[in-house]
Amino acid sequence: MAALPAVANEIQPPEPTVRKFKGVEKVAALILGMGQTNAARVLSHFDSDEIRLITRVAAQLGSVNAREMESIIEEFVQQFGDGASLYGSVNEVQKLLTGVLPEEEVSDIIADVAGSSNWSIWDRIANISETAVANYLKKEHPQTAAFILSRSKPAAAAKVMNQLPPEMRNQLMRRMLTIKPIVPEAARDIEKVLHEDFLLNFSGNMQADTFSRMADILNKMERDQMEAALNSLEERQPKAVEALKGLLFTFDDIINLTPRARMAIFDQINTESIVMALKGTEQGLRQSILSTLASRTRRIIEHELASSQPAAERDVFAARREITDLALEMAGRGEIDLNPKQEGGAFLQ
Helix, strand or coil, X not given: CCCCCCCHHHCCCCCXXXXXXXXXXXXXXXXXXXXXHHHHHHHCCCCHHHHHHHHHHHHCCEEECHHXXXXXXXXXXXXXXXXXXXXXXXXXXXXXXXCCECHHHHHHHHHHHHHHHHHHHHHHHCCCCHHHHHHHHHCCCHHHHHHHHHHCCHHHHHHHHHCCCHXXXXXXXXXXXHCCCCCHHHHHHHHHHHHHHXXXXXXXXXXXXXXXXXXXXXXXXXXXXXXXXXXXXXCCCHHHHHHHHCCCCCHHHHHHXXXXXXXXXXXXXXXXXXXXXXXXXXXXXXXXXXCCCCHHHHHHHHHHHHHCCCCCHHHHHHHHXXXXXXXXXXXXXXXXXXXXXXXXXXXXX
């Protein structure tokens, strides 16, 4: 029987990914690769503002592998030896500036760059929508998600936690309690990916955050006002309105929820508020809500509705707002599904 051919030596390792660098990033990489003496000569031809820009970018550059350096050098049509790997950091930048500028100005620039570098990752994430961050973490390995939350500001981490499903939230809390320090290289890799996903693509995150906040505003408006606003927007931005409608939830939409989801909501609402909210409702919506209540509670509410006087419109709206706000909060925590028909979901245990 013939032996299987040896193929181990024929398998080649995958080629490393080559990043596409922007103009200032190319300059920063080249200057870092020149070494202190040559870099000092080049930097002496820049003014203070240009040096600040280059050093700020260089401090955030991270790892640049040999193939990436070769790509940059080829673009500039220069010879650069073997294109050795390098790492852009605040310390490396400080070495380059020493002797080029006065010591006080170097200290000022480095303080500015270091502050910007730190703020651009963890502090910047704290200013991104907690919903966007939570959705991002749901796609990550739990240990990576736990590390990111452990490094985030406590207030920001708490907001993100509130957006996660209970099971995932509990798992991440357990991991955060037992998390151990990781090697600097791994931490830098995570920060680099976060920088690319959140900072370099920040405009996309801002757009998603804008839609989320706009939907939150519309959700708090009365139904007729909401519809008028959407009709006005639809004339000029029909695609934006379509995206917004997927984020909206009104009191009338309760009829579309599963019975278990309605039960979970109304179990937390007092009888007086339910009575007030049901005044003036259509029969179908009223019955869908009453059918999820306990028999005794249902009888009390039906008696109150039959015998009570009409209420002020603002009081009815306030009671309905209380219920829809609770539904939105529960959906944000992953406890209920506001779109069961689209998602095929039911109340999450």
